[in-house]
């Protein structure tokens with residue numbers, strides 16, 4: 001184990017040399033001539049500016065040596081910046097060059113965070129924003145989310161549509177960060193208030209930034225086209241009774257369908273059987289459920305993905321976003337459940353003939369168990385970050401044949 005860690009560390013250190021380090025200014029700050037608080041101010045920088053780091057060490061009582069926007073060399077205090085690494089080929093290199101639609105399901109542990117980018121490479125739809133970093137929720141969730149998003153999308157590229165499926169922290173923890181770091185075209189949520197501190201401060205930030213906010217009950221909401229192309233469509237499904245009073249927030253999840261050409265995706269947030277039944281019973285939504293790709297509801301819980309719903313959806317590919325079994329909130333939730341994994345497998349096409357072993361909690365026998373399958377069921381805690389591509393016809397996992 002120690003040897004593996006050393007090898008990994010060496011690999012990481014070698015990797016860093018190929019990358020450029022910079023300091024992202026997190027609070028407006030002075031840049032000084034020297035690494036002393038008494039030294040004269042040569043320039044002032046605003047929060048959000050990136051400054052190339054000239055040396056990878058601290059000077060004086062905690063100053064970083066940077067190149068200023070006016071091309072001078074100066075020193076900025078460490079608490080005013082966040083040091084980051086920019087791959088040398090960054091910014092547009094991760095746009096799919098072949099004109100495919102991309103779906104990224106980010107491995108943020110026990111929670112949801114996914115982003116879709118249109119085939120033109122410049123319009124995005126974000127659905128949910130990971131869990132709180134705190135150990136009692138899911139340690140590292142926000143770090144993963146922010147790092148992934150920072151690599152995925154430069155801050156001057158707006159996110160056209162953001163959907164917060166429901167106000168639980170494992171879905172909205174990173175929303176404040178998103179609205180503070182990106183221009184958001186439209187922000188859609190289910191309009192359900194929540195008493196948590198995470199939700200209340202997000203509510204304040206949405207107001208302060210005057211974000212164009214739509215609620216699930218608004219008449220305009222079913223259309224959330226994030227891309228002007230005629231062959232890319234996104235809509236919200238609202239079955240009868242979706243807004244019943246006193247409903248569990250999970251069953252008030254914003255349900256999103258995305259189509260590109262003849263390929264289709266369904267995202268059901270944390271919807272459980274009650275919402276699944278509403279969707280299949282309502283004549284206005286049942287015809288929109290048959291898709292190729294299902295982002296499985298509620299992290300693969302036994303409360304979702306029931307047979308009547310799957311019989312209508314008939315997914316060929318499915319993905320579950322959930323945490324490791326021994327970490328944070330998933331110690332209690334125990335997602336995914338074996339009953340759900342086994343319910344999904346018969347519908348799915350093969351993962352290119354490769355067999356994989358999936359882990360899930362078997363409630364009947366009260367233990368974590370394994371299942372070997374060739375089915376195209378992907379789970380973030382097993383497969384890591386998931387990227388799916390669509391050419392408007394087929395959907396496949398990036399890297400698979």
Ligand SMILES: [Zn+2]
Pocket residue numbers: 111112168170171270298299
């Ligand atoms: Zn959740």
